[in-house]
Amino acid sequence: MPQLTYLEAIRQGLWEEMERDPSVFLLGEDIGPYGGAFKVTEGMQKKFGEDRVIDTPISESAIVGAAIGAALMGMRPVAEMQFMDFISCGFDQIVNMAAKIHYRWGAPVPIVIRGPSGAGVHGGPYHSQSNEMWFVHTPGLKVVAPATAYDAKGLIKSSIRDNNPVIFYEHKYLYRRIRDEVPAEDYVVPLGKAAVRREGTDIAVITYGAMVWTALEAADLLAQKGISLEIVDLRTLLPYDEQCVLSSVRKCSKVILLHEDTRVGGMAGELAAVIAEKAFEDLDGPIVRVTAPDTPVPFSPPLEEYFLPNVQKLTDAARQLAAY
Numbered sequence: 001m002p003q004l005t006y007l008e009a010i011r012q013g014l015w016e017e018m019e020r021d022p023s024v025f026l027l028g029e030d031i032g033p034y035g036g037a038f039k040v041t042e043g044m045q046k047k048f049g050e051d052r053v054i055d056t057p058i059s060e061s062a063i064v065g066a067a068i069g070a071a072l073m074g075m076r077p078v079a080e081m082q083f084m085d086f087i088s089c090g091f092d093q094i095v096n097m098a099a100k101i102h103y104r105w106g107a108p109v110p111i112v113i114r115g116p117s118g119a120g121v122h123g124g125p126y127h128s129q130s131n132e133m134w135f136v137h138t139p140g141l142k143v144v145a146p147a148t149a150y151d152a153k154g155l156i157k158s159s160i161r162d163n164n165p166v167i168f169y170e171h172k173y174l175y176r177r178i179r180d181e182v183p184a185e186d187y188v189v190p191l192g193k194a195a196v197r198r199e200g201t202d203i204a205v206i207t208y209g210a211m212v213w214t215a216l217e218a219a220d221l222l223a224q225k226g227i228s229l230e231i232v233d234l235r236t237l238l239p240y241d242e243q244c245v246l247s248s249v250r251k252c253s254k255v256i257l258l259h260e261d262t263r264v265g266g267m268a269g270e271l272a273a274v275i276a277e278k279a280f281e282d283l284d285g286p287i288v289r290v291t292a293p294d295t296p297v298p299f300s301p302p303l304e305e306y307f308l309p310n311v312q313k314l315t316d317a318a319r320q321l322a323a324y
Contacts, residue, residue, distance in 0.1 A: 028080030064090035081115035099140030116172035124299035149180035154189030194241035200230030
């Protein structure tokens with residue numbers, strides 16, 4: 001089975017869906033001959049032509065609006081945001097059009113809006129945000145955040161085939177840093193299903209995206225101290241796999257909610273509420289959050305390191321919770 005990077009897996013998923021379905025096309029800034037800012041679409045315009053890999057002006061609102069219109073005419077557009085930070089420029093089109101059209105008159109809106117998000121590469125406050133919760137709070141959308149190359153390919157294929165608008169977050173720190181075995185044959189990873197990345201008994205760690213790898217590293221260290229972490233990778237944030245989350249919490253009786261996003265209004269708060277409502281009697285300790293603080297992402301490398309959750313912060317929190 002071939003080994004692919006996270007980035008290569010996304011490219012392969014896009015490529016295969018373009019070959020499989022002529023209604024799939026790509027649009028975005030510099031995605032043609034240049035191949036995209038991170039080279040995800042490299043070689044695709046040469047293969048599929050300018051009508052299916054479309055370079056657009058620098059206008060996220062126009063990109064999203066064109067994608068919605070094309071979807072309503074029977075196409076399956078995949079729109080790239082050069083950085084997911086700038087998805088805010090298309091926010092109205094996404095939350096007031098794409099998310100509500102099916103609710104209002106029943107029309108499917110099969111668009112995917114994908115692009116790089118997250119910090120760890122010293123991109124500063126305008127190129128490093130984790131803004132997924134803007135869309136997790138918007139009914140009518142689906143929000144996906146893969147952590148592995150296998151999932152990145154399987155989830156991008158599922159997202160393209162879905163008749164709902166999907167916001168697809170690719171963590172830029174993972175693009176060339178991780179590598180998985182990825183099947184050459186066609187496969188999909190279902191939306192809305194979490195994955196248990198590591199079985200454990202003492203503390204459930206619920207996380208997603210690049211923080212899955214932080215959690216796995218911490219789990220290896222803590223295992224040497226006799227503390228067993230179970231790692232749950234949400235994979236899809238909307239809809240998220242509530243059953244998997246609650247099952248893991250009930251098994252371990254203690255839980256840490258870990259994400260790179262800032263704290264107030266983050267995914268951890270939503271999960272904490274559901275756990276308190278539905279698994280309170282199963283808890284043997286407080287629900288713990290390990291997140292970024294409520295500030296913009298710093299540009300300075302030492303400040304960015306201070307800002308981001310990391311293995312040390314997670315292991316410290318786990319030791320305190322284990323001793324509770």
